[in-house]
Amino acid sequence: MTGTSRMRVTVFGTRGSIPVSGGDFVIFGGNTSCYLVEAGGESIFLDAGSGLANAPTSFGHAPVILLSHLHMDHLLGLGMYARLSQPGAATQLYVPAHDAREAKRAVDRLYSHPLWPLELSDYGGDLAICAMSATMRFGEVQVQTEQGNHPGGCRLIKIRHGHTTLVYATDFEHDEEACARLAAFAHDADLLLYDGQYDEDAYDAHRGFGHSTPAMGAALKKRCGAKRLLVVHHDPRSTDQELLAREQALGDASMRFAREGEVIEL
Numbered sequence: 001m002t003g004t005s006r007m008r009v010t011v012f013g014t015r016g017s018i019p020v021s022g023g024d025f026v027i028f029g030g031n032t033s034c035y036l037v038e039a040g041g042e043s044i045f046l047d048a049g050s051g052l053a054n055a056p057t058s059f060g061h062a063p064v065i066l067l068s069h070l071h072m073d074h075l076l077g078l079g080m081y082a083r084l085s086q087p088g089a090a091t092q093l094y095v096p097a098h099d100a101r102e103a104k105r106a107v108d109r110l111y112s113h114p115l116w117p118l119e120l121s122d123y124g125g126d127l128a129i130c131a132m133s134a135t136m137r138f139g140e141v142q143v144q145t146e147q148g149n150h151p152g153g154c155r156l157i158k159i160r161h162g163h164t165t166l167v168y169a170t171d172f173e174h175d176e177e178a179c180a181r182l183a184a185f186a187h188d189a190d191l192l193l194y195d196g197q198y199d200e201d202a203y204d205a206h207r208g209f210g211h212s213t214p215a216m217g218a219a220l221k222k223r224c225g226a227k228r229l230l231v232v233h234h235d236p237r238s239t240d241q242e243l244l245a246r247e248q249a250l251g252d253a254s255m256r257f258a259r260e261g262e263v264i265e266l
């Protein structure tokens with residue numbers, strides 16, 4: 001980690017729903033949700049979308065992967081993450097579930113015959129699949145989770161190291177009650193990652209799909225006092241030009257759209 005940075009975020013996948021590729025998806029990227037947060041010597045992935053396939057495989061400590069929920073776009077990269085095949089390479093995967101057995105069963109629904117040729121436990125690495133708790137600690141890094149607002153559920157995830165706080169609110173649909181809960185959870189965060197899949201025009205036709213808009217992210221940033229907003233979970237139909245226009249409409253350098261490959265120092 002460089003300079004005085006206390007937390008570093010590397011973006012490996014910004015897209016929601018399905019991966020996309022081609023000339024319209026160069027600036028913001030085409031891989032689905034995956035972010036690496038490094039702090040206090042710990043390496044914590046937020047979600048395991050297709051972007052995880054491009055993530056590093058060597059770490060000082062065993063990395064942790066936190067899944068916000070089990071929708072496929074947040075799981076797609078696990079099957080192609082090379083670390084899981086490295087003998088002796090320990091990785092901890094935390095899944096919203098009551099216990100480790102239920103967590104493994106949930107992940108195995110995708111990673112088993114007939115949808116996938118192998119179970120993750122057959123890859124040859126040292127993968128531990130665990131149930132996520134409301135509070136967890138990895139070295140000096142504290143993790144808290146809270147209920148979001150999404151069909152089938154999705155965890156809001158807060159990562160804190162020292163006085164630096166990041167909140168990940170992907171797959172979140174705004175309504176008054178959920179926004180009040182998120183605003184309290186993300187109070188004074190240094191960085192808020194917020195689901196802005198739809199613009200205001202598209203949102204009406206997608207009410208109840210479990211997603212939100214950049215404008216709601218901007219309102220929430222103001223409400224909770226977050227210093228920076230990173231809009232995430234871009235719609236697979238949204239081109240670079242459309243996303244650039246929506247980013248510009250936010251009109252404030254502290255509010256940006258996530259770009260695959262970028263590194264953010266906090």
Ligand SMILES: [Zn+2]
Pocket residue numbers: 016017071073074171233
């Ligand atoms: Zn999603």
Ligand SMILES: [Zn+2]
Pocket residue numbers: 069071150154171210
């Ligand atoms: Zn989802």
